[in-house]
Amino acid sequence: MIVGRGHIELAGVCKSFDGGTLAVDGVNLKIPDGAYCCFLGPSGCGKTTILRMIAGHEEPTDGEILIGGENVVGLPPIARRTAMMFQSYALFPHLNVRDNIAFALRVRGLSRAARRDAAEAMIEKVRLGELADRLPAQLSGGQQQRVALARAAITEPRVLLLDEPLSALDEQLRVQMRQELRRMQRELGITFVHVTHTQLEAIALADVVVVMEKGRIKQAGAAREVYAAPTDRYVAEFLGGQNVLSGRVQTVNGSKMRVAALDASEIEVPLSAGRRVAAGERIDVAVRRDDIELVRPGTPLPADVTALASRVCAVEYQGSFVKVMLDAAGGTEFVAYVPERRFFENPVDVGEVVLATWRVERARLLS
Incomplete structure (x- = not known):
């Protein structure tokens, strides 16, 4: 079977932590290449652990994680060609927008000219041209998020992972940034995997919504299908x-x-x-x-x-x-x-x- 470079498959994935705590319990899931997938559930349901396992920041206790048909268990994030955008954004306060975005390419050893050209192209994609010389402290929350998104995307990952990226924003900005994330995902054409505990955020953004409870998937499918046709009481009540x-x-x-x-x-x-x-x-x-x-x-x-x-x-x-x-x-x-x-x-x-x-x-x- 031929799969796209950003196609993700989780096969029997389990994760136990010290003390025997089972955070993820036998998860099986396929995420199509180029899809926007949201993992949705309350705190402690295992969604962030799955995100970190896809990224390579945690390894499964059991099971396989395939990206583009390749089993990536044991590989570091750079070899998986994944990038992660954290909730805190983690921008360097002493670097301007351009240099923050180009930093990952600097770590990879690209020349100064190549870094600058790639950063300028990405700045135009995220519409930050007028702000390229500003420091993070001079940006709004939404602008900082666009910088963080651009910094993650500039490495041309096949999967971009987002850990509750909108939780720190006010409601009006959250709605604007939902639109921005969706636009960016479509323009970049790569697989986005997004973790959230906000129901409206998931159904507004996702091609695939995955509802989780206690380390297991309760239901996965298209946003409208999961919202309008829940399969059990938990999903119906949790989605509202x-x-x-x-x-x-x-x-x-x-x-x-x-x-x-x-x-x-x-x-x-x-x-x-x-x-x-x-x-x-x-x-x-x-x-x-x-x-x-x-x-x-x-x-x-x-x-x-x-x-x-x-x-x-x-x-x-x-x-x-x-x-x-x-x-x-x-x-x-x-x-x-x-x-x-x-x-x-x-x-x-x-x-x-x-x-x-x-x-x-x-x-x-x-x-």
Whole structure:
């Protein structure tokens, strides 16, 4: 099989630290050449350890790491042709932008003229031409990040690794730098592997999102697939945007089933293709928050709509939508994202009883 130079494959990768702590537990993953991949998960889930193992700063206890079809376990970072951009940026305070960017080439022994030419070309790519003679202290946070990115990219790595690169930025700058990272990745055409604990950051940037828990991959796939079609409760709840209900199957009728939620309210749920369930089985069901509509009790409902009686706990204005938090299904937290205009045309108040409704086909049975 022919693979691109930046194609990454993790095969049965494990990492244990002193004392027997298992940080990464049997990870198998393929990242296509030229993809933008985000590892997403809470602190301690193993995502940064995987990044460091790809880079060559840690070695796996077991398993193989292949880049471009080559097993790189045991090779130093320079031989792997990987580059890493750290969260702190680690710029040299006494060097200007041009010299910071060219520093890696200086270490590799390139001539002064070759370093300067490569640095000037990279400066233009990251749009820092007017700032080339400034010191890091004279730059904004976003400009410093572009310098760090350019310094990592100038070595022409086949894989660029980013360890929570946006965490130190304010929200507005973080959004701008997301766009900058994506633009740079497309222009450079190399594989980016990015570690973050921020859900929105991952789904905004990545071609491939990898959700991790306790050293294992819970789900990996395209951003929309992972967000809109989570496979289990952990992924649905961690990514947000989904309500998760637990219940017990009452009846199964062809492609649908009736499920008793925790307060004994029955909801109708579509049965996934190839999935078999039996009456009495306990299941989890996900419904996207933006698929929920709120109506008053007694409102006639179409046949393809299911509903839960709920009490409004809190209302938060979010700008383009209103977040309505509900006490539904025997105390289970349930949230509706109501478009702003629709909410203010027919607002609800805290303490009010409403029906949380959604089209039956929008519910998803979790594994």
